[in-house]
Amino acid sequence: MDGKEKTSWSEGLSFGLQSGMAVIPYALLTAYRKLDLTGSETMLLIHLLSFRQVEGKDFPSLEELQAVTGRSASVIAGELQKLIKEGFLNIEAGSDDGKGLHYERYDFSGLYDKLGSYLFSQRSSAAPKAGSPSFQSDTRSSGAEKGGKMPSGIVPAEEDRPSLFVVFEKEFGRPLSPMECETISGWLDQDRYPEELILLALKESVFAGKVYFRYIDRILLEWSRNRVKNAQDVKAYSQRFRGGS
Known part of the structure; x- marks a missing residue:
């Protein structure tokens, strides 16, 4: 050298x-x-x-x-x-x-x-x-x-999980924070919301112009209280809600 x-x-x-x-x-x-x-x-x-x-x-x-x-x-x-x-x-x-x-x-x-x-x-x-x-x-x-935030159990398929994160990142127009990723994981693992239902709640928030996690969580909670579990239930619930209003 x-x-x-x-x-x-x-x-x-x-x-x-x-x-x-x-x-x-x-x-x-x-x-x-x-x-x-x-x-x-x-x-x-x-x-x-x-x-x-x-x-x-x-x-x-x-x-x-x-x-x-x-x-x-x-x-x-x-x-x-x-x-x-x-x-x-x-x-x-x-x-x-x-x-x-x-x-x-x-x-x-x-x-x-x-x-x-x-x-x-x-x-x-x-x-x-x-x-x-x-x-x-x-x-x-x-x-x-x-x-203290995740229940024990089997982790959902890896190939399914990233797709949900990607959709959220696309709609939010930015990378998700670790806390936001944990919120999504909590919906899946703790609350046991079907992935289809989470995506529908995201869609509702986009239509309402309120694309933020707290609003999506309120939608999911409201659906859960009314036993809304899939796309057909969402459609029926929306029709009842609009008809009642």
Whole structure:
């Protein structure tokens, strides 16, 4: 390496170090497969940790995550939903009374709990190489208890979930926030609204010129109270409503 190359290398190293460094749990890199995480989900967690530590962003937008991962917003939203559902992440909401600001942030305590449980099981196991099947069950069942927002159960088909996110992003004309993605997931997983019904509620909000989540949620709640479950029920309910008015 000549003097010019050494100088360029040193300047590049200096710039990189000044840009900031993120501390990543080594156990996450070595044990993510044991936690039933994919490589892309693990990388997403690393990016979330990096945003917090280096840039001071506790709740990066889907656009920001899309820029660093190179993947579509709908795919990222699906992965965030899975991480929340299975208890690796939770979303905390709060407000700064002094500034009158509302904020949201990711809570990583579920991830750390799972890593801690896995490391403890490995340490106490008489045969570490045999694996820990009971822990795999824990990682699937503890998501609702830790996250507090998603019920336990089977995640709906991955190929169905992104399509719903994409439709919402198209109608809203922008990427969805993680909280908005969680709202959609809650409609599907907690409230058990059929995807068809959610899309119809979105359509109603577009026609009414009120394209925002609170209005869509009110529509779904009203339909649920009146036992509206599909497109035919929506049509019949609308006719009764208009006839009554």
